[in-house]
Amino acid sequence: MNRYPAWKYILLTAVVAFGIIYALPNLFGDDPAVQVSSARGFELDPALQGVVEDVVDAEEIQVKTTEFSSDRLMLRVNSSEQQLALADALRDQLGDAYVVALNLAPATPDWLRAVSASPMVLGLDLQGGVHFLMEVDMDTARSQQLERFVDDIRNLLRDQSIRYRSVRADREALVAELRTAEDRQTAMAQISADLPELELETFDGGETFNIRATVRPEVMTELQQTALQQNITTLRNRVNELGVAEPIIQQQGADRIVVQLPGVQDTAEAKRILGATATLEYRAVDEQNDPFEAQRTGRVPPQSRLYQTREGEPILLSRRLIASGDNLTSASAGFDQQTGQPNVQVTLDAVGARRMFEFTSENVGNRMAVVFIEQRPETRIVDGEEVRETRRVEEVISVAVVREPFGRTFQTTGLGSAREASQLALLLRAGALAAPVEIIEERTVGPSLGADNIEQGFNSVIIGFCLVLVLMAIYYKVFGLVANLALTANLVLIIALLSMIGATLTLPGIAGIVLTVGMAVDANVLIFERIREELRLGNTPQAAIRAGYDKAFSTIADANVTTLIAALVLFMFGTGPVKGFAVTLSLGIVTSMFTAIFGTRGVVNLIYGGRKRVKSLAL
Amino acid sequence: MDIIRNNTRIDFMARRKIALIFSAVLILASIGSLVTRGLNFGLDFTGGTLIEISYPAAPDLVNVRGALDDAGYENFSVQTFGTSRDIVVRLPAEVAAEEGADVSTAALEALSSVDAGVEIRRVEFVGPQIGEELANQGGLALLYALAGILLYVSFRFQWRFAVGAVAALVHDVVIVLGMISLIQISFDLTVVAALLAVIGYSLNDTIVVYDRLRENFRVKRKGTARELTNLSINQMLSRTVMTSLTTLLVLIALFYFGGEIIHAFAYTLIVGVIVGTYSSIFVASTAALVLGVSKQDLMPVTKEGADQPDHEDLPARFRNN
Numbered sequence: 045m046n047r048y049p050a051w052k053y054i055l056l057t058a059v060v061a062f063g064i065i066y067a068l069p070n071l072f073g074d075d076p077a078v079q080v081s082s083a084r085g086f087e088l089d090p091a092l093q094g095v096v097e098d099v100v101d102a103e104e105i106q107v108k109t110t111e112f113s114s115d116r117l118m119l120r121v122n123s124s125e126q127q128l129a130l131a132d133a134l135r136d137q138l139g140d141a142y143v144v145a146l147n148l149a150p151a152t153p154d155w156l157r158a159v160s161a162s163p164m165v166l167g168l169d170l171q172g173g174v175h176f177l178m179e180v181d182m183d184t185a186r187s188q189q190l191e192r193f194v195d196d197i198r199n200l201l202r203d204q205s206i207r208y209r210s211v212r213a214d215r216e217a218l219v220a221e222l223r224t225a226e227d228r229q230t231a232m233a234q235i236s237a238d239l240p241e242l243e244l245e246t247f248d249g250g251e252t253f254n255i256r257a258t259v260r261p262e263v264m265t266e267l268q269q270t271a272l273q274q275n276i277t278t279l280r281n282r283v284n285e286l287g288v289a290e291p292i293i294q295q296q297g298a299d300r301i302v303v304q305l306p307g308v309q310d311t312a313e314a315k316r317i318l319g320a321t322a323t324l325e326y327r328a329v330d331e332q333n334d335p336f337e338a339q340r341t342g343r344v345p346p347q348s349r350l351y352q353t354r355e356g357e358p359i360l361l362s363r364r365l366i367a368s369g370d371n372l373t374s375a376s377a378g379f380d381q382q383t384g385q386p387n388v389q390v391t392l393d394a395v396g397a398r399r400m401f402e403f404t405s406e407n408v409g410n411r412m413a414v415v416f417i418e419q420r421p422e423t424r425i426v427d428g429e430e431v432r433e434t435r436r437v438e439e440v441i442s443v444a445v446v447r448e449p450f451g452r453t454f455q456t457t458g459l460g461s462a463r464e465a466s467q468l469a470l471l472l473r474a475g476a477l478a479a480p481v482e483i484i485e486e487r488t489v490g491p492s493l494g495a496d497n498i499e500q501g502f503n504s505v506i507i508g509f510c511l512v513l514v515l516m517a518i519y520y521k522v523f524g525l526v527a528n529l530a531l532t533a534n535l536v537l538i539i540a541l542l543s544m545i546g547a548t549l550t551l552p553g554i555a556g557i558v559l560t561v562g563m564a565v566d567a568n569v570l571i572f573e574r575i576r577e578e579l580r581l582g583n584t585p586q587a588a589i590r591a592g593y594d595k596a597f598s599t600i601a602d603a604n605v606t607t608l609i610a611a612l613v614l615f616m617f618g619t620g621p622v623k624g625f626a627v628t629l630s631l632g633i634v635t636s637m638f639t640a641i642f643g644t645r646g647v648v649n650l651i652y653g654g655r656k657r658v659k660s661l662a663l
Numbered sequence: 664m665d666i667i668r669n670n671t672r673i674d675f676m677a678r679r680k681i682a683l684i685f686s687a688v689l690i691l692a693s694i695g696s697l698v699t700r701g702l703n704f705g706l707d708f709t710g711g712t713l714i715e716i717s718y719p720a721a722p723d724l725v726n727v728r729g730a731l732d733d734a735g736y737e738n739f740s741v742q743t744f745g746t747s748r749d750i751v752v753r754l755p756a757e758v759a760a761e762e763g764a765d766v767s768t769a770a771l772e773a774l775s776s777v778d779a780g781v782e783i784r785r786v787e788f789v790g791p792q793i794g795e796e797l798a799n800q801g802g803l804a805l806l807y808a809l810a811g812i813l814l815y816v817s818f819r820f821q822w823r824f825a826v827g828a829v830a831a832l833v834h835d836v837v838i839v840l841g842m843i844s845l846i847q848i849s850f851d852l853t854v855v856a857a858l859l860a861v862i863g864y865s866l867n868d869t870i871v872v873y874d875r876l877r878e879n880f881r882v883k884r885k886g887t888a889r890e891l892t893n894l895s896i897n898q899m900l901s902r903t904v905m906t907s908l909t910t911l912l913v914l915i916a917l918f919y920f921g922g923e924i925i926h927a928f929a930y931t932l933i934v935g936v937i938v939g940t941y942s943s944i945f946v947a948s949t950a951a952l953v954l955g956v957s958k959q960d961l962m963p964v965t966k967e968g969a970d971q972p973d974h975e976d977l978p979a980r981f982r983n984n
Contacts, residue, residue, distance in 0.1 A: 169924075176764075177793070179790075179792070309783060311767065311768065311771075311783075311786060312768040312771070315764060315765065315768060482764075482790075483764030483788070483790075484764075484789075484790035484792055484793055485788060485789050485790055485793050486764050486767060486786060486787065486788035487785075487786070487787050487788075488767075488783060488785060488786035488787075489784075489785050490717075490782060490783040490784045490785060492717065492782060492784060493715070493784040493785050496922060497922060497924065500920055500921050500922035500925075501921065501922075501925075503920045503921075504913075504916045504917045504919075504920040504921040504925075507916040507920055508912060508913030508914075508915075508916035508917060509913070511912040511913065511916060512909045512912055512913060515908065515909060515912065516909070519905065551921075551922075551924060551925060552853055552856060552925075552928070554921075555853075555917060555921065555925055555928055555929075558913050558914075558916065558917050558921075559860060559910070559913065559914070559917075559932070561913055562909050562910035562911075562912065562913035562914065563864070563867070563906070563909075563910055565906070565909050566867070566902075566906040566909075566910075569902050569905045569906050569909070570871065570902055573899075573901055573902040573905070577898065595878075598874065599870070599871055599874040599875070602819060602870045602871075602874055603866075603867040603870045603871050603874075604867075605815065606812055606815060606816070606863065606866045606867060606870055607863035607864070607866070607867050609808065609811045609812055609815060609863075610808050610811075610812070610859050610860065610862050610863030610866070611859075611863065612811075613804050613807045613808040613811060613859065614804065614808075614856060614859045614860075616804075616807075617800050617801070617803060617804035617807070618804070618852075618856065622852050622853070622855070622856045625853075625856050625860075626856075629860065629863075
């Protein structure tokens, strides 16, 4: 007797049903959609929904669904004409603070979305787009940091009236030359108290008493991480300029950043925009003159310039610069220890600190503003010719009252919320002097090639799959059909799993699926050949089925584990597309074990298991 | 229906000399090709720039070359790709090293001067620092895969089998590399992925034969190691052929319908599956036999030395009795 208890069938049915449900979203195409997100990567204000709804009503566009989340607002529409019209209207209404991008939103029905089923994400090689791998120039980042320490040490020695001969960066270290041993001792004490990031040791020069300072390794690591994060922040801002619907900006390794821009074809434009620079300036607020008056009459006092705050109010700032982004060492959001209010901690380098101290000592009670400046490259058409130029975009991101004199470190308080604090810190960091980045890898796939890849990939899966089905049906008859059922279930399960884990489907990934289809029948071939063998030995059909499944199991397990090892190694060492191949291969191996052994046994038991006497097997 | 007759009794071990000579010739030829012709390393490893574009009408290649010449490029190659309208331009790594990623932008501009209706199909730029890294990673990946397999097979079977399996794998990888070198297909990352898949596949085949060998060693009272090896291969022959056939079917589908980009990948796997099937029959078991595999090595209960794990310690589902 070959019978499965009811629970095994329930499990089998449940897994297959589960697979079908989660694979299903891939069958529904996409809806044209318009996506709104913050140009600065900030969280969206729920009030935005109201503004957008007004635009939708005014344009008389029928929106299918609206999805609001903290990072984007997505509106699905019925046609691409409506999509374009809505996007244009929203751009006019929302202005520079928001990015309005065209997107394709999966047309997954609500009941599927309710169980959070969603289609597979297509890789750049299938949907077209640009992939950049950028490397942060850590050598420059390191030498920038060393120069800052040189300035810090010089200032420290000067402030303490310690006479020194020279302070300079020497490869990976800093060397300070002092004239006497006593001076060196005081200097050592001062430096180690003020600059705990440095490790100090003494050595004697010919006529001088020297200190060699090296930056602690953990500080260096943190510095590199900061340099990388800073670049990621800046890149994110840049990419938002491009109006790309779903960009990916990720850290890879210690000094690299992956930028993926689906749907972008103009790589030249993308490269220009990614290469743009930002900085910031600390300026005094001109308290003597009335900014509204200046805005109304157009007469701006000669020592000042007229700016606009983010709220759109005019403000007059002194032309004299206090400090710039080059002087900013770090900026981080946190909470004030006394009041618990959100704040932003800022650290300046020695030069900035001195100028900041000079300014703040004379201006307690006055206001100070931070201007964020971006050089945005733009292309305009003038007389039929393309003209490339950079536009300087200035924005006042913070205005605060100076409460007391400060220098190297200070905090900005009075921020509305923790969110506002983190936004300000983000902008400050983006404007700080960044280590240069270089594009070290570019892969662009045009939309036509992407479409070709999808079609060819899809075709090869279908054709390969059908060929295997035919061969199995002819060779193993009824058992072959059972195996085909399992193979189909296997394909559905792979697609379901890939969709569920949010894996990106690439061309090598499709190749992995095709290969899995070919190899997944192996388990069934092993079982069926074993059953045939048992029959030849004179066993009854029922006994042969049982023995076939039992004896083939360990072989199948062994064979699959070894393939999994290869797939695992591939996953660990592979990058991008090769990883996709490894993922589909591994998933395929696991699902095929389930469908080819457990699944087919269930069906075979249904067909033959219940009968008392089976004369022969259609095998 | 049977492709392989029931109860074949082919004396594979008697033919092992012929197989040995055959394998030796293939390996020598492969090494010869690898030494003299080398591998045609793709962009992933050499660095450089590749641009695939589609013109509205088949362009004159002379004009395309001229445009690149005028733009100041040297040592580039221009080829049609698939159709006569599709052109692939390759620029050497030195240009990329000097100009960085801007090179693709500049070259594209030059190419659109031939015909403004040009459409970008694909641009790949790989900086010199990436190429070396990928080459190292690819080599390491192959080594780690082989080491992992060696360990697993030693643990599940016995060291002689592990050595036999790895010998078969090295045999396969060398021959597949030789075949890649022979027809000079572009050796890129997808080919490395295919090589690892070949390792997985060939091993799969070998393990299946070993598994039967182990079973026969334990169950059959009579027969020498050589006879039992022969019997095991014959018993698994029909399965070996059938699985290779289904895998080859899908690979052929991939080769013919998967498009140009997947070509090298499919080719590598097709060669790999054929060679892997051959080696699992002739190389892996022969090697284990030559190393002196005997019945005692595989008796489940007797404790051996450090190289034989105690099967009683294994979870029940992994036990084979």
